Amino acid sequence: MEHLGWNIFEPRTYRPSQLQVLSVSSLIILGFSVDEVLCSLGRFCSMLKPSSMATLAARSVASAGYFIHFNHKLLFKQFPRRSAVPISSIGSIHSTHQNLKSSGETPVPSRRNIVEILKERSLLESVTSEELKSACVSSNLKVYCGFDPTAESLHLGNLLGIIVLSWFQRCGHTPVALIGGATARIGDPSGKSLERPELDVETLERNTVGIRETIGRVLGNSNGEEGGLVVLNNYDWWKDMRLLDFLKRVGRYARVGTMMAKESVKKRLESEQGMSYTEFTYQLLQGYDFVYLFENEDVNVQIGGSDQWGNITAGTDLIRRISQAEGAYGLTFPLLLKSDGTKFGKSEDGAIWLSPSMLSPYKFYQYFFSVPDADVVRFLKILTFLDLEVVEEIAREMRSPGYVPNSAQRRLAEEVTRFVHGQEGLDEAIKATEALRPGAETALDWRAIDAIAQDVPSCSFAYNEVLNSSLVDLSVSSGLFETKSAARRLLKQGGVYLNNSRVDSDGRKIEAQDIIDGKVLLLSAGKKNKISQAAIGSTSLAISSLLPEASV
Numbered sequence: 001m002e003h004l005g006w007n008i009f010e011p012r013t014y015r016p017s018q019l020q021v022l023s024v025s026s027l028i029i030l031g032f033s034v035d036e037v038l039c040s041l042g043r044f045c046s047m048l049k050p051s052s053m054a055t056l057a058a059r060s061v062a063s064a065g066y067f068i069h070f071n072h073k074l075l076f077k078q079f080p081r082r083s084a085v086p087i088s089s090i091g092s093i094h095s096t097h098q099n100l101k102s103s104g105e106t107p108v109p110s111r112r113n114i115v116e117i118l119k120e121r122s123l124l125e126s127v128t129s130e131e132l133k134s135a136c137v138s139s140n141l142k143v144y145c146g147f148d149p150t151a152e153s154l155h156l157g158n159l160l161g162i163i164v165l166s167w168f169q170r171c172g173h174t175p176v177a178l179i180g181g182a183t184a185r186i187g188d189p190s191g192k193s194l195e196r197p198e199l200d201v202e203t204l205e206r207n208t209v210g211i212r213e214t215i216g217r218v219l220g221n222s223n224g225e226e227g228g229l230v231v232l233n234n235y236d237w238w239k240d241m242r243l244l245d246f247l248k249r250v251g252r253y254a255r256v257g258t259m260m261a262k263e264s265v266k267k268r269l270e271s272e273q274g275m276s277y278t279e280f281t282y283q284l285l286q287g288y289d290f291v292y293l294f295e296n297e298d299v300n301v302q303i304g305g306s307d308q309w310g311n312i313t314a315g316t317d318l319i320r321r322i323s324q325a326e327g328a329y330g331l332t333f334p335l336l337l338k339s340d341g342t343k344f345g346k347s348e349d350g351a352i353w354l355s356p357s358m359l360s361p362y363k364f365y366q367y368f369f370s371v372p373d374a375d376v377v378r379f380l381k382i383l384t385f386l387d388l389e390v391v392e393e394i395a396r397e398m399r400s401p402g403y404v405p406n407s408a409q410r411r412l413a414e415e416v417t418r419f420v421h422g423q424e425g426l427d428e429a430i431k432a433t434e435a436l437r438p439g440a441e442t443a444l445d446w447r448a449i450d451a452i453a454q455d456v457p458s459c460s461f462a463y464n465e466v467l468n469s470s471l472v473d474l475s476v477s478s479g480l481f482e483t484k485s486a487a488r489r490l491l492k493q494g495g496v497y498l499n500n501s502r503v504d505s506d507g508r509k510i511e512a513q514d515i516i517d518g519k520v521l522l523l524s525a526g527k528k529n530k531i532s533q534a535a536i537g538s539t540s541l542a543i544s545s546l547l548p549e550a551s552v
């Protein structure tokens, strides 16, 4: 059977021994990138529902073609050697992230002008040269974005860099994520009014692990491998650089006047505190990173938020002077702002972290579910890969009289959560949302409650303390109500729920079957049953009653 060039074999019709299995790197030596192989698959996948794609996993690579297992079938596609692959035969790039794709994404024709795509999605602020527009169509670019490990997790503002890298990846280019193990020891003065506190080595290492994990999860592939993504750490080339080498190799080419004219320096010099020499050199470190990557890793584009312009142009300048070469480009995107004009960052309260250990997929989902109507279309354009026509359609629906409130937010929350946390994270978030909706008729299992226990007020009791206790007593001892009379009052009004079922009698006792899987139960007060309000600070309360000591 032939599906857009992919042959499908039932398991019984192929013998694994027939495959000459090579590693992913051998495929690249043969001249293909994994993305290029998967992009052809993209056309096939776009016919399938996202849920079925969750099972898609690229497994083995053969010299003559590419094999993947899909829904217990083996798909095979033969690829000619790279020199013989006409660009047009390479279809759309398919996101390698869990190989998932949402149904509203139209496949991006390979080599589509990435600069145009970013522009139409409001993801383009400036480019260092207009030539980038032609270079991105005619050649395979290697594009890097740097992330200093100054926190354990990246945040929503940093997601823009990942999204732009992903757009490059979808257009057939190679993304490189650079972790600033060295630069984080200095601290980027860009956009900062005060010098950053110094971080100790253990913190930096812990942060590096967290950030690497997030980038690999979002831009890597379903096997947990990094696939076409390259991840580097600039500490690797800075740790052995001696001061005299630095002054000779980099300092000699840097003009102090140009360095002083950078926005990040000018602003700081005007301030009372001024700027340390260490911070002043930051632009040279980032600038030389680009030189190093250009010369050693064939990286030819650096991207970053608009506050990175000075550091990025320091790099393109140094490449012209040190490497005496053209063909290195910089591109910046606007900073993501809330509707009140403030920046999404990590210093403010309630940062939107990308790591599930800092912010659960449920809370992440809820954040997007609750964004104001004024922001939702802008976010759909910037933060999702939905076709712009689909976004336009959603915007039209929002203006129409029959619009169901929050439908646009729901779509936004689904798309962004799937991109960042994968289908599993999205499923977890939806399940938790349902479970936490008082009055919802969701069958609860202890895993769902356990997953949300960190997101709602929760407490622990010994199993025997819970079994046979009066619900009214428990709702007070757990802190859900201040007094028994308050509990009884709401109960009479039909506003108290046990495991999402309304409680009718104030004599109700907790029975063994109420303790889900012998471990947990969920109490809710009030029927604030709008999903958006089931967010952080909901009135639901998970109570565990694990034997012999409970803990949630």
Ligand SMILES: Nc1ncnc2c1ncn2[C@@H]1O[C@H](COP(=O)(O)OP(=O)(O)OP(=O)(O)O)[C@@H](O)[C@H]1O
Binding pocket: 148, 150, 155, 156, 157, 158, 160, 161, 188, 190, 304, 305, 306, 307, 308, 334, 335, 336, 337, 343, 344, 345, 346, 347, 348
């Ligand atoms: N809101 C944002 N929109 C787009 N890019 C951002 C945003 N916030 C940060 N970035 C990008 O991520 C890089 C790293 O962010 P950085 O650690 O310097 O600051 P931050 O996380 O915003 O911290 P803070 O909250 O302390 O200002 C920035 O230089 C910028 O390019």
Ligand SMILES: N[C@@H](Cc1ccc(O)cc1)C(=O)O
Binding pocket: 145, 146, 147, 148, 178, 180, 183, 188, 234, 285, 286, 287, 289, 290, 308, 311
């Ligand atoms: N300066 C960037 C991080 C970065 C570090 C090194 C680079 O080469 C590039 C970017 C930031 O503040 O997040």
